[in-house]
Amino acid sequence: MARKQGSHSGTTGPKVRAAALRLIARYGFAAVSMRQIATDVGVQVGALYNYTPDKQSLLYDLMHSHMAELLTAWDQEATAGTAFARLERFTRFHIRFHLPRADQVFVSYMELRNLSPDNFTKIEAMRRIYEDALDDILRAGEAEGQFIIADSRITTMGLIALLTGVSNWYRDDGRLSVGEIEKIYWDMVRKSVSA
């Protein structure tokens, strides 16, 4: 039988977050109960409230962590260079970052409507920063004459939808490596904005 009492500090917190992420990705925020999460972690429901003040905060933490990681990772990846080189960097980075994070991507996209208004505003602001990074690249390339783009904002939204869509079909045991997928998508992106 499972242990009924005792301290397991240091591991329960991360376990709660991991269980919540996986369950919410699979069944949706509203469909997942705190009891389900507790069972998955191996504690009773009351114990969860040592790690989150409420269910909403748990969702926000998951989405905020994801966006913060994304922005930090891109900050470290972004470089100077031609718009062309920067766009390739962005394309490959986006795929490489998101592919191993299917649950985070799913939750961050699907559960926006379940954030409280305040939390939604904060997450949207982070998302906007990321979109603007691509928008900057596109406008730079247009100014340099490397790209022909009808509308940089729409192209930004289009390319991000295209690239994020990888998560819809990618499987770890699929026939293509991440590198091959990056290449295929980079070909499409490159051609779609080409002069």
Place this chain on the structure above:
Amino acid sequence: MARKQGSHSGTTGPKVRAAALRLIARYGFAAVSMRQIATDVGVQVGALYNYTPDKQSLLYDLMHSHMAELLTAWDQEATAGTAFARLERFTRFHIRFHLPRADQVFVSYMELRNLSPDNFTKIEAMRRIYEDALDDILRAGEAEGQFIIADSRITTMGLIALLTGVSNWYRDDGRLSVGEIEKIYWDMVRKSVSA
């Protein structure tokens, strides 16, 4: 005060579906209660069960209707011709069909995981038929030498993600007409597969 009794047959059924669609799109299937739907329609909760055997069937009906309409509309739109012409047709059709159906798109995409396994299988089969229509065009264009495509299946998924993404940012009162949006996306699609 609202009427407490009486027959309103002929209108309640569609109203139930319309209310369910709008509420589910906004808050998610699991988060929307039958009571909310009933309130929105203006009846008591028990009355809903004259129009659906249960909540799950209501969701399935919404998604099935959407996919059936989509396939029927594409059947009427599809034409013979060069792969190039067929791809433009598909691109413009996809945007024109989906733009005025934001709620349906959202629900059909987001609530797949809330379908029962049987219902999921049926909806997925319909979705696959639509994807295959694009896949056929791409492979035809490749065979004719009009397109250069690394992998038709991945390109199919990529283009559908790109095109469906329009629903993420489109607003009825935005600065662009549907025709202008079709044009911008067709430029991207055309170039992305160009030889």
Place this chain on the structure above:
DNA sequence: GTCTATATGAGGATAGAC
């Protein structure tokens, strides 16, 4: 076809013992 009332169960969150 709709209403009211109810059966039956699950939900988020909290209090207090250990």
Place this chain on the structure above:
DNA sequence: GTCTATCCTCATATAGAC
């Protein structure tokens, strides 16, 4: 830090009156 027990609200679905 976790457990048990509980409060209070809400859920889906059904039964039977009108």
